[in-house]
Amino acid sequence: MTALAVLIRRDIRIALRVGGGALIGVLFFLTVTVLMPFALGPDLALLTRLGPSILWLGALLASLLTLDRLFTSDHEDGSLDLIVMGRTPLELACAAKALAHWLAAGLPLIIATPVLGLMLNLDATATSAVALTLLVGTPALTFIGMIGAALAVTLHRGGLLLAVLVLPLSIPVLIFGVAASQAAISGPLPFGTPFSILCAISLVSFVIGPFAAAASLRHGLD
């Protein structure tokens, strides 16, 4: 158990230090969201209607942007070899790394959401609905993305391959995340229906992600 705790602590510490890049995601999220009102024009009603979708899209792309850091640096400096050799099951180590990544790169997106909601003319209910769905949905993005990150490491292809692999798998999260936010704001669907499916997707990703990533790392190391 301590091995996982120290792994999480180390990854968060590295992410938060200079050059760690935890805040790159938030900056990207901020940029996308701030640019939207300029692109769409000062139509407050339109912004309110599109707000949840814009926030979700921004958060999705921001979390994808930082995902390739999940395994590449450990692979390049040889740490991954030692993690694979360790007494901690690789699946658990992968889950711990994903959790650390979400805490350092995903959680700040949710914290930034209320501020960005103001710029999109969202009221308190809408903002909290988006923040709540992001809180449930972004871990799924990280855990699904982890599979792509592990494959990208073992195939020696970075960035673009990761996006191509992960984006299709993220679409259900996006659909139900936005649907739940919209349901909370304007109905007519009850909030609980899409939100439960979003929760289910997250839970499934917690199980499948670590196993798939660990299998990919195990078979792909050379």
Add this chain to the structure above:
Amino acid sequence: MRLTGRQIDCVRGGRAVFSGLDFEAASSQALAVIGPNGSGKTSLLRLIAGLLVPAGGSVALEGGADELTLPEQAHYLGHRDALKPALSVLENLSFWRDFLGGDASDPNESLAKVGLAHATHLPAAYLSAGQRRRLSIARLLAVRRPVWLLDEPTSALDAAGQDLFAGLMRDHLARGGIIVAATHAPLGIEADELRMGGGK
């Protein structure tokens, strides 16, 4: 304790690196793996460490802890140092000590043994190549494991560092450990030779 490899075949990228390789190392014995570049020294070490899957044959450790696999009882010191530049020397070592688990000792003591006691709070980014190597070697001391797999362990070390490391290897052998080292330079300890390849 006895580390044995029987009829190991290694295929990488569709090319046979070596085949039918046998080796054996008992407690307190060091095995120096020598051979030209590309003869499969690193591949052999990674096979023993469980990081590569052999195409045929098997590697086994007899007389170790029953509930642990061979990789879990081995230290692998590769070309890459497994250090994070953003973390300090002590943080790097403490992480591996806690993550690897098992029979661990005080990281400060291990750092003193490899001559890095003065640099514990320095970020690893500022270390020289030789100091990085010393820090990796400190990992072998911070957690006790019976099998050491060393890939060019003395590269980047100065003469004093090589002597120091030879002393540490002798201590490890004296405690009944096993060393398998791929090397071009003399290790500075008594070791049996395992010759690899030869222009195949």
